[in-house]
Amino acid sequence: MKITQGQFSFLPDLTDEEVKLQIEYGLNNGWSIAVEHTDDPHPRNTYWSMWGTPMFDLKDPAGVMMELNACRKEFPNDYVKVLAFDSNKGFETIRMSFMVQRPADEPGFELVRSEGPGRTVRYTLRSYATGRPPSGRYSPAAAP
């Protein structure tokens, strides 16, 4: 199941060239760029791990690409996204966020029902990937 999140989620995955252009757009607006990654694909998981600190004062996307590729190399089976933070008064928030890497195999989600008092049923989503310990959530060797 292909998980989508953030900008361009309706498009096919961006190529590196397209990622560069998007980063350049962010830099030209004076936003600082950050790279984050996670192995927990739950849509409510907002706490992705930061890859280094956000990058300020960059002029060219090559610097971001260097960090991005280092992150991809270190976590080849993680979700990786690029964020652009606008520090201008009135915004002071993330202005761009898009995924740049996904695991080769995404197992998808299980619908979990839990019964409450009376006949109430509560529903929740649980990723099949998070059933395994963090180190081997997407690596084929760890698959049952």
Next chain:
Amino acid sequence: MSAAMETAESRVDLGKLYAESNIGETIDQLESDLVGLLPVKTRIREIAALLLVESARRGLGIQAEAPSLHMSFTGNPGTGKTTVARRMADVLHRLKYIRRNHVVTVSRDDLVGQYIGHTAPKTKDILKKAMGGVLFIDEAYYLYRPENERDYGQEAIEILLQVMEDNRDDLVVILAGYKDRMDTFFRSNPGMASRIAHHIDFPDYSADELFRIAEMMATTMHYRFDEAGQAVMREYIALRMQQPRFSNARSIRNGIDRARLRQANRLFAGRGELLDRAALETITAEDIRVSRVFTQQ
């Protein structure tokens, strides 16, 4: 017919490329703004020619790896290394070798950290900021301190080397420093020496060139020397060149700054009479004559 068209398409007009890049303007400006520095100007022109031909080759689909343009500027203090580095970014940008016309100027303190694990992120941070443009490392020989084998400078050099090799298209590194110390630096870091294609030596200025520099400096500050002042300025330069700690154009700048100070004092001492524009702009012989340079013989 088709053969004729084919030859037309497979030919390039270097003159047209030259005009399109506007590089002539930059080089002319370089020629008029920088006094002397013949070997430097020659090398810049050679690099410009190389890049023009390279883009012509690319236009015809001849594949070649981009030429490496990392440089080292060596020369005595005040010979214009920093000034030329800034111009170099402009030249390389117009020739589309670098994507952004910006120079990041750093020294040892910006690259080398203070404790274990501090250097790598610091150096990488600077490199990322310089990406797409020129990284100018002033007094680069300070990066390597042989007397302390645990010095973190070596780590910075290694990261620098790796990025210079891997991101050749994204970054031009210019190292600058005094000649003898840079030679020692390159001898002890052969990896660095072999990755730098262009070693440019900045010669000292002659007395004539220094005088022209003095005039240009004064003009940009809207001052001028009167006739006697010019003669004394020439004398001043000749004497100053003999004295210790002479640092070419920088010494001249300091000399002019002090002459300005004395001129202001002279005008202030004679207050009461009204001054015209010429009086405010003129540096006279006596403003220069009282300099320590003349009494230190």
